[in-house]
Amino acid sequence: MxxxxxxxxxxxxxxxxxxxxxxxxxxxxxxxxxxxxxxxxxxxxxxxxxxxxxxxxxxxxxxxxxxxxxxxxxxxxxxxxxxxxxxxxxxxxxxxDDGVACYIKTKLRRWSYHTCQSFDEKESKWGYLGCWRSGVTLNWVPGASAHFGARCWFYDGSLNSRGVYVIHKDEIYQRVFGGLEEYRRCPLLNLKNLSALIDRLPDRIDPKVDKEWKYTQGSKPRRVPRYDLYFEEPPPVPAVLPINEAAYRAYMQRVLKRP
CATH class of the missing domain: 3.30.70 (Alpha-Beta Plaits)
Structure with missing residues (x-):
């Protein structure tokens, strides 16, 4: 070329x-x-x-x-x-290009119901990581294992022998960037900033120390809406969950140092 x-x-x-x-x-x-x-x-x-x-x-x-x-x-x-x-x-x-075509449709022609925002690692709202197509969100909805076809970032993790919930960052990266690969040239996507935000997410959650969290029974799937776009089967309930939505927001503001 x-x-x-x-x-x-x-x-x-x-x-x-x-x-x-x-x-x-x-x-x-x-x-x-x-x-x-x-x-x-x-x-x-x-x-x-x-x-x-x-x-x-x-x-x-x-x-x-x-x-x-x-x-x-x-x-x-x-x-x-x-x-x-x-x-x-x-x-x-x-x-x-898929990213350019999507931008024209959603931002310039407004044919899509999805709200697109320019992704900034420091200013991103409590929403999807990068874009709704990533299927991973910062937003946690109490009582639901998936929200409009997305899973919260901490669903990729497991409990170790010391009772500490270890976040599987590699799985988050794979899920997010796999979903965005075809759209990576969208003018609103900044993959460098997105990667930086994932890096800043906690590596582990210890409910004995992080009082905003609690242990759950784990492993049992919950029902999700039938319009779920990403999962043939409901994802397992993680071994830890926030005690409530306000506590989750406070925790995320503390660890990410954001308003």
Whole structure:
């Protein structure tokens, strides 16, 4: 694949944030003039001459401009010399990236009932880790083993011989990042920040010390709504649970040092 010419990380490197670039060349397609007119009206348009002395038509799109991108993309995506880059990484131009498509649908067209928020490790609300597609949430609902198809982060753990509940961080990572893999290029996802938040979750819970928690009978599954998206069988009740919702919030605020 041809690599795009962008400043590489170094002493003067600046994080450009999320951006998407399209490039196309002159073609015999009957849609070429329409595509060129759209490109010229769209953000970040520039003409470039490449090493072959071929004129390249390039646009740089920010997240808020992705509706304009979609209109242009639908015209140029099957052309042989079309290129698409997301944050400098070349992607298959014939397939609209799942993360970009989801962002356009949920944030710009608002076709989805899911509320998407920009994920920030320090400011994330009491909701899903990264995105609802991860299936893992920080929110705990008393009396339910799963909430709208999601499981709370501490369900991945086990009780050791000393009565300490050990969190299985590897399973959390696998569950979260496995669910988000296809959508990792969404403008709202910051996987580095998401990983940092998972790192900050407690490694263990000891109800003898952490008074916000109590031991349970464990292992017995509870009924979950029939619209559960993630589990064929209800997940086991963990060996520990918060004593109540207020105690859980207080505990999480303490361990994560967040409001």
């Amino acid at each position: 041809r690599s795009i010419v962008l400043k590489q990380p170094g002493a003067n490197w600046v994080d450009r944030g999320w951006y998407l670039i399209t490039e196309f060349e002159m073609t015999n397609s009957r849609y070429f003039q329409k595509a060129l007119a759209l490109a010229q009206k769209s953000p970040g348009f520039i003409k470039l001459m490449d090493e072959r002395n071929v004129l390249i038509y390039r646009n740089i799109f920010q997240p808020e401009n992705l509706l304009e991108f979609e209109e242009l993309y639908n015209l140029i995506r099957t052309w042989r010399n079309t290129r698409v880059y997301i944050k400098g990484e070349e992607v298959d131009p014939t397939l609209l």
